[in-house]
Structures are given as structure tokens and as C-alpha cells.
Amino acid sequence: MKQPSFSFLSRILAPLRAAYESLPPSVRRWTMPVLLVIFFIVALFSPAFINLYWQQVLIYVGINIILAASLNLVNGYMGEFSVGHAGFMAVGAYVASILTVWVFPRWGWGEYIPYLFPVALLVGGLAAGLTGLVIAFPSFRTRGDYLAIVTLAWNMIVKSVLENIDAIGGPRGFMGMQKLTSVAWVYVWVVITIYLLRNLVYSNFGRGTLSIREDEIASSLVSVDTRKVKITVFVVAAFFAGIAGGLFAHIIQFINPRSFSILKSTDVLVMVYLGGIGSLGGSILGATVYTVLLELLRPLQVWRWVVGPLLLVLLMIFRPRGIMGMQEWRFLVPREERVETLAALMERIRRKGEAVAAPAPVGGSSD
Amino acid sequence: MQTLIQQVLNALQLGSVYALIALGYTMVYGIITLINFAHGDIFMVSTYVAFFVGTALMSQLLHLPGIVVFVLTMLAAMFATALLAVLIERFAYKPLRQAPRVSAVITALGVGLFLENFTLATIGPDPRFLPKFFPVQTFTVGGVAFSNVQIVIIAVSAVVMLLLDTIVRRTMVGMAMRAVSWDKFTAPLMGVPVDRIISITFAIGASIAAIGGTLFGMVYTVDPYMGIRIGWWAFISAVVGGIGNIRGAMLGGYILGFVEIFTPVILPASTYRDFVAFSLLLVLLIFRPYGILGRPVAQKV
Numbered sequence: 001m002k003q004p005s006f007s008f009l010s011r012i013l014a015p016l017r018a019a020y021e022s023l024p025p026s027v028r029r030w031t032m033p034v035l036l037v038i039f040f041i042v043a044l045f046s047p048a049f050i051n052l053y054w055q056q057v058l059i060y061v062g063i064n065i066i067l068a069a070s071l072n073l074v075n076g077y078m079g080e081f082s083v084g085h086a087g088f089m090a091v092g093a094y095v096a097s098i099l100t101v102w103v104f105p106r107w108g109w110g111e112y113i114p115y116l117f118p119v120a121l122l123v124g125g126l127a128a129g130l131t132g133l134v135i136a137f138p139s140f141r142t143r144g145d146y147l148a149i150v151t152l153a154w155n156m157i158v159k160s161v162l163e164n165i166d167a168i169g170g171p172r173g174f175m176g177m178q179k180l181t182s183v184a185w186v187y188v189w190v191v192i193t194i195y196l197l198r199n200l201v202y203s204n205f206g207r208g209t210l211s212i213r214e215d216e217i218a219s220s221l222v223s224v225d226t227r228k229v230k231i232t233v234f235v236v237a238a239f240f241a242g243i244a245g246g247l248f249a250h251i252i253q254f255i256n257p258r259s260f261s262i263l264k265s266t267d268v269l270v271m272v273y274l275g276g277i278g279s280l281g282g283s284i285l286g287a288t289v290y291t292v293l294l295e296l297l298r299p300l301q302v303w304r305w306v307v308g309p310l311l312l313v314l315l316m317i318f319r320p321r322g323i324m325g326m327q328e329w330r331f332l333v334p335r336e337e338r339v340e341t342l343a344a345l346m347e348r349i350r351r352k353g354e355a356v357a358a359p360a361p362v363g364g365s366s367d
Numbered sequence: 368m369q370t371l372i373q374q375v376l377n378a379l380q381l382g383s384v385y386a387l388i389a390l391g392y393t394m395v396y397g398i399i400t401l402i403n404f405a406h407g408d409i410f411m412v413s414t415y416v417a418f419f420v421g422t423a424l425m426s427q428l429l430h431l432p433g434i435v436v437f438v439l440t441m442l443a444a445m446f447a448t449a450l451l452a453v454l455i456e457r458f459a460y461k462p463l464r465q466a467p468r469v470s471a472v473i474t475a476l477g478v479g480l481f482l483e484n485f486t487l488a489t490i491g492p493d494p495r496f497l498p499k500f501f502p503v504q505t506f507t508v509g510g511v512a513f514s515n516v517q518i519v520i521i522a523v524s525a526v527v528m529l530l531l532d533t534i535v536r537r538t539m540v541g542m543a544m545r546a547v548s549w550d551k552f553t554a555p556l557m558g559v560p561v562d563r564i565i566s567i568t569f570a571i572g573a574s575i576a577a578i579g580g581t582l583f584g585m586v587y588t589v590d591p592y593m594g595i596r597i598g599w600w601a602f603i604s605a606v607v608g609g610i611g612n613i614r615g616a617m618l619g620g621y622i623l624g625f626v627e628i629f630t631p632v633i634l635p636a637s638t639y640r641d642f643v644a645f646s647l648l649l650v651l652l653i654f655r656p657y658g659i660l661g662r663p664v665a666q667k668v
Contacts, residue, residue, distance in 0.1 A: 081469050083476075138649070142656040145402055148472070149606055150652055153645040156599070160642035171638075262595075266476055273473055305484040312477035316470045317462045 021344055032331060036191060043187040055183055057295050059251050062186030063244045064287035066193045068271040069280055070240035075269070076277030077201055078233050079213030080139065081148040084155035085241050085268045088128040090162060090260035092242025093249035094174065096124030100250070101176040117180045121189070121246040128242025129235045131158075136234040140227055143216065155262055162257040173256025181251040189247060193240050194332070198280055200236065202334050209233055213278075270312050276322030281329035286322065369510040374628050380517050380586070382624020383524030387579030388601035389608070389616035390531060391572030397548045397611035398568045400468065404475040405455060407598010408482035409573050413448040413580035414589045415486065418497050420444065421584075425498040433501040440500070441581045445574035452573030453566050461562075479594070486591040494588035497581075520582045527578055528617050531571070535613055544568055548611070600627070603648045609661025618659065 020028065047055060067085060074082045099120040104113050138150045163171045200206055208229045211219035220226045249255045267290075275286020290308070297304035315322065330338060388410050395403040421440040424431060431439075459478050463471045504515045535541035543564045546554040555561050583597070604623040608615025623644060630640040651658070 075469075081472065138653050142652060144468070145396075145400075145472075145610075146606075146652055146656050148402070150649060153603075153649045153652075156641055156645040157649070160639070160645065164638050164642065263480070266480060269473060269476070302484070302488040306481060306488055309477040309480035309484065313459055313474050313481065316466075316474040316477070317459065320463075320466050320470045 021347070040184065040187060040191075043184040046183045050183075056251065057292065058183050059181055059186045059247070061288050061291045062183075062190045063247050063251075064268070064271055064291050065190050065284050066240055066244040066247070067268045068275060068283035068287040069193055069197055070237040070244070071268050072272050072275075072277060072280065072283045073197060073201070073209075073233055074237045075272055076279065076283075077206065077213060078209045078230070081144065082135065082151040082237075083148050083262070083265050083269065084135070084151035084153075084158075085237075086260040086262070086264035087151075087155040087158035088131060088238040088241035089245035089248065089264065090158050090255075090257070091131050091238075092121075092124035092128040092245030093255050093260070094124075094162065094168060094245075095127040095242070096120040096246030097174055097177050097249045097255060098168065099123055100178065100180070101174075113178060114180060117185070117250070121243050124246040125239045125242035128245065129239035132235040132238030133231065135238070136231040139230050139234065152262065155260075155265055159257045159261055162260075169256070171257060173254055173259075175254045177250050177253045179250065179253055181247045186247055189243055193243070194280055194284070197236075197240075198332050201280070202337065205229065205232065210278075267308070270308055273312065273322050274315060276325030276327065278326045279322075279324050279328050280332055282322055282324045282327070285324065289323070372511045373513075374632060375625075376511070376513050376517060376521075378625040378628040379621065380520050380624070381627055382621035383521055384579045384583045384597070384620075385601045385604045385623050386617045386620025387524055387527065387582075388576050388597065389604035389620045390528070390613060391576045392602050392605040393608070393610050393613060393616035394544075394568050394572045396605070397613070398544060398565055399460075399464070399551075400611075401460065401471050401475065402602075402610075403572075404472065404598075404602075405479035405482060406572070406576065407601065408479040408486075408594035409448055409452055409455075410576040410580050410583075410598060410601075411486065411589075411591065411594030412451060412482060413444045413573070413577035414497075414584040414593070415490065416447045416577070417441070417444040417581040417584050418495055418589050421498050421500070421581075425500075433499075436498075437500040437581075441578060444577040444581050448573040448577040448580070449570035452569040456566060456569045461565075479598075483591055483594060490591065492591060494590040496588055497584040500585070516585055520585070523578065523582060527575060531575065532613065534571075540564070540567060600644065603644055606648060606658055607651055609658025612658065612660045615658055615660035 020031070023031075046058070050058070067089065071082065071085045074080050100113055100117065104110060104116055104120070109116060135147075135151055135154055139147050142150065162168070168174050201209070208219065208224040208226075211222070211224050212226055212229060216226055245260075248259075252259075271286040271290045272283060273286070274290055275284070276282030294304060294308065297307055300307070388406065391406045391409070392403060395401055395406070417440050420443040421436065424436045424439055425433075455478055459474050460471055463474060501515070505512055506514070533541075535544060543554070543559045544567075546557065546559050547561055547564050551561065554564075587593075600623055601620065604619035605616045606619070607622055608617070608619030610616075626644050626647065627640050630643045634643070
């Protein structure tokens, strides 16, 4: 994984990075957790100083990050082309909503609902993950275009089934959810998602995923259990889409089957490819840029829906890799795998003095 | 029995339109292995062209006979839509021919959404009706009622499909198409102008969709999002028949027409038809991933 090629960004951040590199390793190890906690506290108290509108935008950004990062696992890291992510989102959204609106009050847990919210989300995510198997099994036999069609059909089937179950509102939709999603909750789930996906991607298992992207048959020859990898990837991606769905349902407090149509899936696709495939940092950037851009374009009314697709087409023609395709933010790469910056390398050589004749092999050392 | 024949006629009518649109999907896939997701919206644009041209020509000032207006409208829609498709191919797909195939598919999705939303922004969401080109007459034979419009739709579609089949199998252009489809790298060595053949394929696919669009507009309403539903159904038709296979697309179109008409007959509500169609697709793809008439492609390392 190379460094992002943003020379201007790197240049701006260079002094900061230099200052960071000069800190002792024990301090550096704790920088990330401390920063995460600080951000969490900021998110927790954000309602005090951010207006309702921008809170909502932040929440959408977070939900979209979860969606884009999980779809990136399938489309970017495993190289399949899934077009049905909104289907899993719908499952998560409906299951979580049914839990908080019907099941919990019926069991007399009505007053604990704000505390049970994560449970509802988890159950919604698990239900969505289970349906991920629907895509996983056909993927053993078909690849590429045909698997894309399977995922598309899946999205349509979910929408159609939801429209036909009258008990949960059918085409009229489902409502009655409390506004449980807050900036802090979304923040927590984004951190969990990115952390877990990052660990997954850099595990041995993640390398199996990457090898399927490069060549499925060849990877099976080097004893990658392609079926196991595929099932896990589809289920994990569906799980996080379900979580995102639950969060989504509890911010807009009204869901109907149309909210999870192919258009929603396309939105997520745009974010993934805008950010760049095979990059969690890219998904974070892509989701943020796309969501904020659409909000800023709100004065254009109908015309803003023209901008997204046009952006996608231009992006594919002029920068098919997206903002940072196949590159990763440094802090998301495990320490053992980071490519050393030139400055750090020089520093190490200087410290070790003349004794070092040649730099250590790249990626093999820790700092 | 009479209702059965009645429904079969309805299914044939709808299936004809699906088959005509499915042909565009399958031809483009056959020649450059691209799922042209924008095709449904190209069809939508064609019905709008038919709407505007048809309304203009039907105005009282011209006093043209209905049948002439019908033919002129269809030709105008075919020409405009073919031009649009060729332009899309030239500016959106051609730069991506060497890129990973997913890029082109995403671009096609983007182009489709762009066409939908652009139409929505410029023309508006209200459904519109094509003018009546000729008075609708209803005949009753043995208790089965059918209109002249229905006959026109079924007959025109059949003629167009026969014509296309002949073009692909008997003419030089068709031979060149099959050559490019067979081997993109060897065909140019035999003197086949690949770029021009691809453009011609897009143009033919789009004009057939325009014929389908004009016929469709004679019976149903026109709105910016019609391309999604009709387009998806036509797309399933192409896949069910075996995408890349022209006769498969025709067969698939009629199968889907029958599914749509007969689902409400068997199941309680018409809202189940999407569910039935897509489940059919899913099951078919699991057991026969290359469609009914398609041939499996061996994967190589």
C-alpha cells in the first residue's frame, strides 16, 4: 500500500507528521485511542454547539461511511460487483425498527429502549448478515456480470417482499421509531466498523480476499478456501449494511420500501468508487465528500440528482481509481505493514550510525 | 377459455415490447460484454421523442393521415434515439474500453440515472399520453376481444425481430457483428472496422428500443421513471434467454410478458409480479447461470 499521492495534502501535513514521528513510541501508541476518545466526547456534546441540520448531515455522513466501507469489502477488496447493498440495509432497518417499536414495548421494556438500541441494531445487523448468505451461495457458481445481476435481483426481491407484507405497512412504510440515532452513536458505530474491517482486511483472511480479487482459480490453487472467504465477506458486508439501516431508520423515523431501492444502492456505489476501491480511507472520504456535496447542492433542487450520476460518469472516465484507489491512510495500516517514509528511514539510519550499510527491507521492521 | 386467450394476447403484446428492448441489452452485451444499464432509459427517451414528435405532427394544421404520422413518429424516435446511443457510446463507453469492465458497467448505471434525472428536471414528472394515431377499433372473435392497436404492436414487433435476425445472420454488417463478438482482437485483422461496427450495434439496439417505445406509448403512459421498471424487466428477459444471444432475448421477452400477465391471475395481487420475476431470475441463475439459450464460458487462469 502506497502513501496517498496528494502532494499538496502531504506537504501541508508534513510538519505535523514530523512532529508526530519525533514523539517517543510509547506516546505514539496511545495517540490514536486518545484522539478517538476526544472525538467521542466532542460527538457526545455536539448537540450543544451544532445545529440540528448539521447534526443530521453528520449522522448521514456516518451512516454512509459504514455503508461505503462495507460495500468496499465486497466490491473493492474481493473484486465482486455487488449492486444490492440497499437490500441488506432494508433488512437491518426493518428488523431494528420492529424491535424498538413493537417487540421491546410488548415485553415491557419500553422505558429501556434507548439503552436497548444497540441490541436492536445488532439483531438487525445479524438478520441482514444472515440474508447475506443469499448472495454468498450463488457466488460460488457465478462471477462478474451474472453475480451483479443476482445482487440486483436480491435488492428488487427485498423491496417487493416488503411492499407485500401488509403487517409492516407494505408500500405505505413503517413508522413510530423514536429518534435514537445521535452523532455519538453513529460515531461509535463508524469507529467499530472501520476498526473491524481494517483488522479483517489486514488479516490472513483479508489476503485471501485480495487473492480472490486478483484471480479466483489461482487463489484456490494456493489453498485459499474461496467458499469460506466469500461467505464471510458477504455476511460481514451485509451485517454492517444492516447496522447502517438500523441507524438510518432511527434518524428519519420513517422507512418505506422505496427508500431502499436500487437508487440507494447506486448512491453507495458512487461513494465507494468516488473514494476509491480497496481503501477504507477512500470510503470514508468518498462518503463524506458525496454526502456533503449533495447537501451543498440542495439549492439546485431537482438538478442536484443530475450531478451525482454525471460525477460518477466523469469520474470513471478521467479518474477510474477514485480519490485514493488502492491506497490507504497511514494510520489505518497496521504498524508492521507501513511503508517507511523517507524521513523516518533517514532518521533510523542516522541513529544507527555507520554500522548500517543498507536500509532494512521495506515492511519488515517496526518502529 | 376466452379469458385465457385474452390474457395470452395481452401477454404477447407486453412480451413484444420487452423482447424489443431486451434485444438492445443483448446485442450490446454480445459485442462488447457490457451490461448497458442505460438502455432502459434510452427507451424512455425514445417514448418522449415519440410523444413530442407525434403531438406536433398530429396538430390540426398539417392534416396528415394517422398512419403516416405513426410511421414518421416512429422513424423520428428511432433516429433520435440511435443518435443518443451512439453519442453515449462515443463519449462515455469508448474511453473505457481498455479499463476494467466494472468501470464501464458503473458508467452505464451513471448514464442511466443521468438520463432519468435530466428528463425529470427538464420535462417534469407528470405522466403523458401519446396522441391517438388512428381510432381504436375493437374486434370480437368468438368472445375474445382485441383491438387493432394490439394487432399492430404484435405484428410490428414480429416483423422487426425477423428483420433483425436476418440482418445479423445474412448481411455483411451482421457477419461483422458476429465476428467482433466472437473475437475482438482478430476481427480487425480481417478488415472489420470494429469501432464502426460497435457504433452500428448501439444504433440498431437503440432504434429497436425506439420502435418498442413508440408501440409502448400507444397503450401506456410515459413518465421519466418508466425506463427503470420496463428496462429492468427487459433486462431480466435478456438474462433469462441468455444474454448475448439474440433469439434468447426474444424468447425471454415473451416469457417475462407471460409472467407479468399471469402472476396476478394466479396470485392474489399484482404487486407480487416483481417478486415472481426476480425470484425466477435468481433461481434460473443458480441452476443455469448462462440463461436458457446461452452457452457457458470456460474460465481460464
